[in-house]
Amino acid sequence: MSKVMIIGAGGVGGVVTHKCAQLPEVFTDIILASRTESKCKAIAAQIDRNIRTAQVDADNVPELVTLLKKESPELVINVALPYQDLTIMDACLEAGVHYMDTANYEPLDTAKFEYKWQWAYQEKFKQAGLTALLGSGFDPGATNVFTAYLAKHYFDEIHELDIIDVNGGDHGYPFATNFNPEINIREVTAECRHWENGGFIETPAMSKKASFTCPEDVGTFNIYRMYHEELESLVINYPTIRRAQFWMSFSESYLTHLEVLGNVGMTGIEPIDYDGKKIVPIQFLKALLPDPSTLGPRTQGRTCIGVVAKGIKDGRERIMYCYNICDHQACYAEVQSQAISYTTGVPAMIGAKQMLQKQWLAPGVWNVEQFDPDPFMADMNQYGLPWKVVELTDFDLDH
The missing domain is CATH 3.30.360.10 (Dihydrodipicolinate Reductase; domain 2)
Known part of the structure; x- marks a missing residue:
């Protein structure tokens, strides 16, 4: 069983859910969670496969932890807002779940696109025996x-x-x-x-x-x-x-x-x-x-x-x-999405696939270029990019 929780029900979240659903042998159980569960249900209704949905506030660590402990996914695919990366990483650490995202953390009050806040989690993830994969979209990704x-x-x-x-x-x-x-x-x-x-x-x-x-x-x-x-x-x-x-x-x-x-x-x-x-x-x-x-x-x-x-x-x-x-x-x-969301969502699915198949799995916090590119490149050819x-x-x- 490879259960994943996708957090975020915008354009990219919709693509990631569609693409994960196409690989039932890899993503055996999919939960789509968002602050607005109705958006999750609308995406799930487009897909000819059972996608479970949940309501969660990605800014609220205790709420996230409660949901993660209840569902016990192997991996969280974070396609929420970049402001929420750190709260989701904190929740993953507390619940013992691998983490990945498509964009680096950014403080709400200043436009700073830097990895320093997430790289600072290196030791925490290493000691927990968990992998955090950063920036598995298109650019970055x-x-x-x-x-x-x-x-x-x-x-x-x-x-x-x-x-x-x-x-x-x-x-x-x-x-x-x-x-x-x-x-x-x-x-x-x-x-x-x-x-x-x-x-x-x-x-x-x-x-x-x-x-x-x-x-x-x-x-x-x-x-x-x-x-x-x-x-x-x-x-x-x-x-x-x-x-x-x-x-x-x-x-x-x-x-x-x-x-x-x-x-x-x-x-x-x-x-x-x-x-x-x-x-x-x-x-x-x-x-x-x-x-x-x-x-x-x-x-x-x-x-x-x-x-x-x-x-x-x-x-x-x-x-x-x-x-x-x-x-x-x-x-x-x-x-049912334009190419901007598609080109971000497909690599998110592929990064998650690499992790679940243990090709890209090592305790710590990593950027995608630190792993072997060949299996990811092969999957891009196979799954739409x-x-x-x-x-x-x-x-x-x-x-």
């Missing part, structure tokens, strides 16, 4: 595994790393976010950091732009350099990296709306007084925007997410590009 795969099979040393995330999809709204608006906007408006010559260099958000042409006729897009948490672990685990950057595509419409919303204070994370009440502007904005989980039926186009690595093999310089292309409508046909590796003759985003 598959992009880390792509890097590990390239490092294992194509390089002696990686010197430069560019992670490029292009969403070539169109949902038809003037402005909407493809995942949780609060997390998305905090991420995009945060100061940019990239790794160069042994340290992180800060630059203003969205201040460096490049043009990138995706393979397989996905198109040419403006991409912007921004900070993303996988850089923090990758430069530690691959110390030969001299420069590492993360890039994401944004339309002019998206950026214009974001700039205006920022100028009028709607993206703020500090509470303000309104009509005798405290409200957080970005949370109010979230209530006005379309729910990302409703974008699936109307989103057309493809995503293209990958890693370009420059380095040396047998003394010769080479450039390798590992990428996945995913179609929004194909995702919706399979699991096929990838390719191509050698490039040149690559330069600086001009």
Whole structure:
């Protein structure tokens, strides 16, 4: 028996539940829990298999512990909000349950994307004989595994790393976010950091732009350099990296709306007084925007997410590009979700599968690139995220 508890019933939680349900031989019993159980029941109703549901407040450690001890799952798949990572980790430690997530902890009151809070749990998980797997989504997640795969099979040393995330999809709204608006906007408006010559260099958000042409006729897009948490672990685990950057595509419409919303204070994370009440502007904005989980039926186009690595093999310089292309409508046909949730949810299922099959299991707190990438890469091909590796003759985003 491999019982799992999935915590979080948003777009990604829906995909993870669908994909786990497709592998009854691995995930023999699935419980989907959320603060709003009706969302869990709606997801369960889409699936032709018994998915049990539960109500739980992921901010409440005693409540989580009670549920975990009652159900005794082997693993918790955390796809709740990043603010809740530590409370769920605390509950897993107390209840003796393995843990995994797709995004690193972030304090509610400051937009800080760092692993330090979760890495600090290393000894606790080690002593408990439990595994905590961090960041098993796409980026972070598959992009880390792509890097590990390239490092294992194509390089002696990686010197430069560019992670490029292009969403070539169109949902038809003037402005909407493809995942949780609060997390998305905090991420995009945060100061940019990239790794160069042994340290992180800060630059203003969205201040460096490049043009990138995706393979397989996905198109040419403006991409912007921004900070993303996988850089923090990758430069530690691959110390030969001299420069590492993360890039994401944004339309002019998206950026214009974001700039205006920022100028009028709607993206703020500090509470303000309104009509005798405290409200957080970005949370109010979230209530006005379309729910990302409703974008699936109307989103057309493809995503293209990958890693370009420059380095040396047998003394010769080479450039390798590992990428996945995913179609929004194909995702919706399979699991009633657009590709942004799909590309995060499938690697979450695969990471959980690696843990349950004991291929990625060791006491302590780990980032995905610290395990053997090969079984994860094989599963990506098998379960909906096929990838390719191509050698490039040149690559330069600086001009």
